[in-house]
Amino acid sequence: MKDLEPSIDYTKLSEFTVERALASIFWMDESGRLQFANETAQVLYGYSAKEFKALNITDINPNFDSKSFAELWERSKKEKKVRLESTHLRKDGTEIPVEIFVNHLEFEGKAYNVSFILDITERKRKERLLRSVSETTSDTLGGDFFVALVENISRSLEVQMTIVTECTDSSKARLRTLAYYKEGRLQENIEYDTVGTPCQFVVDNSDAWLIETDVNKKFQREDGVEGYFGVPILSSENDCIGHIGIFHDAKLMLSDEEIEILKLFSDRAAVEIERKIANQKLIEAAKEVESLKDRLEAENTYLQEEIKFEHNFQEIITQSAKFRSVLSSSEQVATTDATVLILGESGTGKELLARAIHNISKRSDRPLVKVNCAVLPANLIESELFGHEKGAFTGAIAKKIGRFELADGGTLFLDEIGELPLELQSKLLRALQEGEFDRLGSTNTIKVDVRVIAATNRDLQKEVEEGSFRADLFYRLNVFPLYSMPLRERKEDIPLLTRHFVNRFSAKIGKKIVSIPKRVINSLQGYHWPGNIRELENVIERSVILSSGRALELGDWIPRTESQTITSDFDTLHEFERKYIISVLQKTAWRVSGEKGAAKILGMKPTTLESRMKRLQIKRGISG
């Protein structure tokens, strides 16, 4: 070789090559004592040339003892060349994974083992990373996959923190961790805004980003972070749906191969996130089906109740100019979502009016749900209105959907609102104002879109003054008051209504009544009708039953004289109602229930009549 370039000092060149070779080079004798270590070794292990000379190979290779070194000596003597992988110790005690090529040589009559040692830290890390890819991706799914992912990346790259995230919405401004591993431990998941973090670039640009150093200088929020790597997670439509973020408190060096491996991880994470989203959608759909089923069942039972207990829905019959103007106001308000309060005495057709408003409103294809606040015992009204969860109170053996929820999209008719207990009035107010409420025994707020029509035969204004009705609820209900006039203020309707009821009842019981004599109409118009249209309806039903011919006969039921003391003034309403009930009870010899009972005449359930008698302090034998 010297012949090739005479000007070069080949002895020096060989020496230089040995000292600066890529590999660390050790010469050791049969006892394992280091005779020589090149400069590369001095840099890698941190010992000086002199310090090396005082060492035995077993000092830097803790896996070796004199016996195992003797075996290697023999083997290398025989085979001349041996390759092995091991872990060596630096002077500071840190470990270096190494690949060693051992050459057995004789020099100036003495035998040596010459080791060429390569630092394979990078290679080992990549191998670990690759192994973890296959382990993580082969047998974990869903949440376990994300956990295994962050744990494996952190361990194999020996980085401080790894997260895998998903975007909380399409704006991509906020990320939620699906798994979060920091300082050797899995952490609680968090949500954070991307602004001021390197993740923002990754998610916004759907691009990987490696920042080897100075992350904390570029991003003030990333205190203590030196190196960062982020890789986007892309959906099957190539939309960024999250990212994998690696944060390190020292310089972060990643080879191209490692970056490629991390991208593989992100592809797998995309599949998992999409699977998770699909699962959530399935669960939501199942819940929706469940709640629709509940609702249908509830609506069905409700409808059956309605069919059993409620009256027919007939047209409102009137020719009274005054009442027509009430109807035209009703038509105007029907098209809006405004709360309507219908005022008027019992039996004047308040419910009929409420139904008519609902029927011509844009909500008519959804149900009109009725709650009679006077019929239900106070302790049941709340659960009736708002529903309850299973076990909410003793006796709540199953979940119940409240009438408010049932009326979602439709109209809720709150009859006899004046009877609503004070403690429930505030809950009703919240439901009216916010459109939301909680089922009894649940903290989940339910939002509904319900139009409320309330009705009362009480003077609510007066009850507000007396403190038995909340003023705020009254003003909330009284947005659009309608006055359902008593029959005595529209006597011109009596002939029409009589004809209407005669037709209805004669068809029902199979009689042919073709005429209504003038004297019958006169006597009907001469009466003051304290029970209003319901009373007229009942009188006509009885008359149709009693009539033996083709003309309507009244029998002797209608009182000949009209009480002059009764007025429609709301201030005397209680008194008026009281007197009326007493007069009917006197007529039925104080019989409340049965065909001949007062309840039937008054068009009430016997229990309702009894509770009203109690409220009005009506006792047997009392006179009006």
Ligand SMILES: Nc1ncnc2c1ncn2[C@@H]1O[C@H](COP(=O)(O)OP(=O)(O)OP(=O)(O)O)[C@@H](O)[C@H]1O
């Ligand atoms: N204008 C009308 N035309 C035909 N029928 C009517 C009319 N007004 C009321 N009725 C009938 O009179 C009866 C009583 O009416 P409704 O129940 O609507 O009265 P209400 O004011 O709601 O009574 P309450 O206050 O006791 O609940 C019902 O059978 C109803 O169909």
